[in-house]
Amino acid sequence: MSVTLRDCLKLPSLSLGKVIAGHKGLSSIVTTVSVLEFEDGMEEDIMTPNELLVSALFCLKDDVDAQCQFLRKCKHNGDVGLVLFYADMILGNIDAKLLETADLLNFPIILLPGKDMGLKYSDVIGDVMEAIFYDRKVNHYFVSSTIERLSQTPEAVRTPSLALQIASDYAKASFFLCDRQYHLIASSFWPASNYLNFEIVKEAFSDDPFTDHTVVKNQEDGVFFRTPFVEKDDSTLVLYAASKNEILYSGIMSEVVEIIQLFTALWHYNLNVSTKEAVIPALFDGKQHLVRHICQLTHLKAELYNEAMIAEVRDFTPEKEIQSFLAEVRLLFAKSSIPLIADLHGTHVILLYQNEMAVKNKLLEEDLKEILNERSFIPFYTYYHTETLFEELGKFLREYSKVKNTARGIYPHKKCFTAEDMRYALRILDLHNSVSAEKEYYCNLLRPVLDDKDIDLMLTLSAYLLDAASELKKASEILFVHRNTVLYRLNKIKSLLGFDLAKMPMAYDIYVAVSLYRINEQNA
Incomplete structure (x- = not known):
């Protein structure tokens, strides 16, 4: 089985800490550890799947909003948690907004003893990486583990390129996926910034006819591999790889091929570029x-x-x-x-x-x-x-x-x-994930209704505005109550809020507030 954050908490260095936020993310798989102290080093287009971060947030110690944005970027980039060092010495105190953001993102923050300057980054890195290496040594499950990791990633970033990136991290090699005519479909490099021209790899096999097995070539630029395989629609794809170490071999090439085949089957990816x-x-x-x-x-x-x-x-x-x-x-x-x-x-x-x-x-x-x-x-x-x-x-x-x-x-x-509905939903999602004054404004806007003893008021307001498009008859049908009952409740809501639900600009603010309420309830 893979090493998860929950497993890491049992390690000697991390057993000294406690999870202060993001508890729902403890089942995430961890495959590597990285130190991150410079905010400019975070690029949103670089995925780092299943990476555990170690930091004291020194660069962000005076800016709580920047700390929250840091967590959002980490989550977006595929990181799975943060080990927070020296909090008492660097941050002084941990702001509630940071904890709320971590909870919203299901992004665990593991707080180590805040005044213990004797505990070093290398202690955590050594413990976690040793656990990962030992797990890989005694359990050979690269294919199933990779599919599990891919299933945990957001759909928006789950692509063949990400699958190859995971393979690159595992085999310390660069991979290229193409068709028989060498049209590149996906690629990944090791290290990620070490770009390798695919033409160099391709040309190494120019004199070799295609076969159904892996061909290996020793070149000045490294060891090159080529493995053709057939997809479920009978189209032929080719996996190339380049390695400068002895980790990659034909067995791993076959496993990466299996991952691609499972990926296309499970998530219905059509890689037959002739269609x-x-x-x-x-x-x-x-x-x-x-x-x-x-x-x-x-x-x-x-x-x-x-x-x-x-x-x-x-x-x-x-x-x-x-x-x-x-x-x-x-x-x-x-x-x-x-x-x-x-x-x-x-x-x-x-x-x-x-x-x-x-x-x-x-x-x-x-x-x-x-x-x-x-x-x-x-x-x-x-x-x-x-x-x-x-x-x-x-x-x-x-x-x-x-x-x-x-x-x-x-x-x-x-x-x-x-498309406009989706863009509106994106605005509500961003509000939900924020800890801003704007979010607080919308949450407080409905407070008089939420505090009232009549629990049907909020249900009626939501149905009337969001489900019935402010149509009285439709709202009564959705709620299975008489039209006059809906009208009575709406008048009471108007009295509690002090606003007319039909008059701008407050009508729009109430609409946003009710939308946000529904999402907050959904994720409670």
Whole structure:
């Protein structure tokens, strides 16, 4: 089994400390330890999955907001916890805002004795790394451990490149994944900043015909490996690697291949770049060079596509049902002669198509909504429209993956969402994760209603504003009470708040406050 944060707490150096926040994150896997004392060293586009950080926060000791932002960056980058040294000497005291942020992020803070200057960073690093090395020595589970780590990462960053990065950390080698025509799909380097030109690795095998086994070449730049393999759709991919040590061997190459195969099967990643559907994961990963190659190879005209529809799929839905749905949708678009790219990606069915706002497009969208609403395995779906779809979709898909549960939490009865709904949900999520004065303002805004003995008031306010779009009749239907009962409760709420729910600008503030309340309750 992998070493978790909970396991690390039993080590001699960390047994002296205590977890002061983020207790829900103690099951996270730890694979390495790093010291971080300089805030400028944090780049948001560099993933460091499963890394435990050691710090005294010296650079941030006088700025609580910067400390909170530090934790958010760490969480975003894949770090799993913070071991806090010398708190009494450096910070003086630990602000409640920092603890609240850690709890919101499920990011454990392990506080070591604050005045013990005899306890060194190297004590913790040595203990944790020794536990990790021992675990690897007695347990050989690289494949299952990697899949488990990937399952713990946010969907927005779970890509083949991340899988290869984990492999690079394990084998201390650089990896390149491509097709038979050498079109690069994903890559990772060891160390991360040590860029290696793929052309050098590829050329080393120029005189060797493709075989179904690993070929090894000893070169001046290191030892190069090549392993072809077949994906589930019978397409052939090739894994290359470059190593300057003796850790990597053909057995690890086979394990990395197995990880890629499991990754594509579990999270429905289409890596067959000879098909137009492969443009969807390429857009998600933000790999514009690969998008251009797929468009050229499959004769796709990016300018024809200006609308995307993302349908969420329930867990454990039989793939047969999903493929039947896709076949019906493809037939619908084919009958209207409208360009379509449709595929299952992760937990979504994604459709990319042309919407000219003509009559036939409106009729098609009505038919599409009818098909979507008939499918019980699709709880909700989202539309996204832009004339530069292939340039902007990747960013939106990653944003969508981050906020879809928040949007669903705000509007649990809603099935059809828009891009604007998702952007609003992102604002509420950012508010929820903050410890700002703005968040406090919105939380306090509803205090008179929450403090009232009538527990139905908050339920009514939420249903009226968020579920019924401020329609009295619809709110009464949702709440299963008479229209006059809803009206009575709303008048009481108006009296308690001192605001008219229909008059701007306070109407918007109350709307935001109720949205935030729902998310706070959901995550309580």
